Amino acid sequence: MLIHCPFCGARPSEEFAVLGDAGPKRPEAPGDDTGSDPEAWYDYVYLRDNPRGVHREFWQHVGGCRAWLVVERDTATHEVRSVELARKATAGREAS
Amino acid sequence: MRYGWHSIVRQALGGLSAVAPAWRNPEPKPAYDAVIVGGGGHGLATAYYLAKEHGLANVAVLEKGYLGSGNIGRNTTIVRSNYLLDGNVQFYEKSMQLWEGLEQDFNFNAMVSQRGVLNLYHSDAQRDAYARRGTAMRLHGIDAELLNRDQVRALVPFLDFHNARFPIHGGLLQRRGGTVRHDAVAWGYARGADSRGVDIIQNCEITGISIEQGRVTGVETSRGRIACGKLGLATAGNSSRTAAMAGLKLPIESHVLQAFVSEAIKPYIDQVVTYGAGHFYVSQSDKGGLVFGGDIDGYNSYAQRGNLPIVEHVVEAGVAMMPGVSRLRLLRSWGGIMDMSMDGSPIIDKTAVEGLYLNCGWCYGGFKATPASGWCFAHTIARDEPHALNAKFRLDRFRSGRVIDERGGGARPNVH
Numbered sequence: 001m002l003i004h005c006p007f008c009g010a011r012p013s014e015e016f017a018v019l020g021d022a023g024p025k026r027p028e029a030p031g032d033d034t035g036s037d038p039e040a041w042y043d044y045v046y047l048r049d050n051p052r053g054v055h056r057e058f059w060q061h062v063g064g065c066r067a068w069l070v071v072e073r074d075t076a077t078h079e080v081r082s083v084e085l086a087r088k089a090t091a092g093r094e095a096s
Numbered sequence: 097m098r099y100g101w102h103s104i105v106r107q108a109l110g111g112l113s114a115v116a117p118a119w120r121n122p123e124p125k126p127a128y129d130a131v132i133v134g135g136g137g138h139g140l141a142t143a144y145y146l147a148k149e150h151g152l153a154n155v156a157v158l159e160k161g162y163l164g165s166g167n168i169g170r171n172t173t174i175v176r177s178n179y180l181l182d183g184n185v186q187f188y189e190k191s192m193q194l195w196e197g198l199e200q201d202f203n204f205n206a207m208v209s210q211r212g213v214l215n216l217y218h219s220d221a222q223r224d225a226y227a228r229r230g231t232a233m234r235l236h237g238i239d240a241e242l243l244n245r246d247q248v249r250a251l252v253p254f255l256d257f258h259n260a261r262f263p264i265h266g267g268l269l270q271r272r273g274g275t276v277r278h279d280a281v282a283w284g285y286a287r288g289a290d291s292r293g294v295d296i297i298q299n300c301e302i303t304g305i306s307i308e309q310g311r312v313t314g315v316e317t318s319r320g321r322i323a324c325g326k327l328g329l330a331t332a333g334n335s336s337r338t339a340a341m342a343g344l345k346l347p348i349e350s351h352v353l354q355a356f357v358s359e360a361i362k363p364y365i366d367q368v369v370t371y372g373a374g375h376f377y378v379s380q381s382d383k384g385g386l387v388f389g390g391d392i393d394g395y396n397s398y399a400q401r402g403n404l405p406i407v408e409h410v411v412e413a414g415v416a417m418m419p420g421v422s423r424l425r426l427l428r429s430w431g432g433i434m435d436m437s438m439d440g441s442p443i444i445d446k447t448a449v450e451g452l453y454l455n456c457g458w459c460y461g462g463f464k465a466t467p468a469s470g471w472c473f474a475h476t477i478a479r480d481e482p483h484a485l486n487a488k489f490r491l492d493r494f495r496s497g498r499v500i501d502e503r504g505g506g507a508r509p510n511v512h
Contacts, residue, residue, distance in 0.1 A: 049345065051336075075398050
């Protein structure tokens with residue numbers, strides 16, 4: 001697999017470390033609206049959609065610029081659809 | 097037909113006409129008491145024990161491909177029961193005991209070979225961890241021997257004992273562990289289930305699960321609707337997809353694990369040997385090839401094939417352990433899709449949907465578990481409650497915090 005790092009260009013996947021599914025959203029800290037809900041934490045920590053097909057996931061370019069990325073990849077074919085900076089990708093999610 | 101010396105003689109004299117298929121290839125009936133989804137090792141074993149132990153024979157096994165086309169044909173054939181944690185220890189020892197009697201039980205040659213499983217250690221800390229695990233095993237009546245370097249050398253002389261970075265100090269040996277001919281396990285269970293009346297339906301993929309008023313009523317399949325009172329999912333690798341048909345979201349990710357076989361060489365490795373400083377496990381098949389594997393690739397995948405970096409990584413670990421194999425050529429490599437659960441342990445349980453049962457989350461330890469998994473799943477389905485042996489493999493253990501994490505790695509499925 002080649003991953004197109006926004007800073008370093010197309011680089012082999014072994015330069016990257018994979019964290020996993022970028023979907024789960026961490027609940028707010030305890031005391032806030034969702035933070036005290038154990039179900040929200042259960043969902044965040046343990047449950048995954050695990051789709052066969054397009055999957056958004058966090059990768060870090062540890063063997064390069066060390067940027068955190070959100071990679072959209074097909075789990076059935078290993079085709080990398082798109083790569084963007086995690087900062088940018090998650091900024092939109094926080095706003096929504 | 098019962099297999100034995102008399103059947104060999106009869107078939108030798110009678111020619112091909114005396115050789116009967118080992119199982120039927122029936123059309124699906126409109127309804128069954130119980131349907132098992134997944135015609136791999138676990139699904140077939142479940143059907144076998146449902147019929148044999150619980151007298152439930154109006155059962156179908158639905159397989160989307162051909163019988164045994166999933167992970168039962170894609171593993172490294174290793175069996176062992178060298179676990180540490182409560183729940184796992186008892187369950188895997190049950191599996192080992194079933195392996196020991198399996199061939200007589202289902203009257204099929206599965207080539208069960210108790211050649212020993214040797215885990216190498218490379219530091220004082222690792223020796224202490226293995227001593228602890230071996231002690232836990234012996235307290236449960238399971239065999240375990242902690243070997244020093246000389247004892248390991250007597251068994252496996254060609255290892256790199258004085259590796260500069262990871263010298264081999266000794267190993268933990270389970271002599272009852274070993275290997276089993278994986279395909280024959282599927283065939284033996286299929287034949288045993290079929291002869292007791294179970295319908296094994298191949299090329300039949302489920303496309304939906306019908307639930308009415310919180311109760312399973314049947315499955316939609318590529319070969320039409322099949323009604324059933326009880327539905328067991330044994331679809332490891334694709335568990336999230338089948339469970340999603342019933343509206344369930346699982347604590348599981350699907351990952352690809354690669355395995356390899358080398359060209360055939362003369363008898364070299366008598367045991368199963370695992371490297372403690374990296375992730376590498378190897379045995380030698382009867383054909384002479386070295387069969388080995390290592391880590392999963394690490395990213396979610398349903399592709400049944402991996403990438404080259406892990407090939408290099410696994411082979412490096414192997415050569416570090418036994419440099420003598422460095423010039424062997426690889427004959428084949430392949431990938432299987434693992435249900436990586438969030439604590440590294442499996443799930444055999446009922447669900448909130450009445451009549452729906454789950455068997456999943458085997459990570460890459462599913463093969464050795466095949467008999468006990470089928471045995472416990474059959475009990476859970478037939479009695480509508482888990483057996484004591486799988487009572488800790490509950491789906492809700494993640495919600496309640498009662499995880500069984502052998503590695504202590506936390507909720508990171510790609511590091512178990």
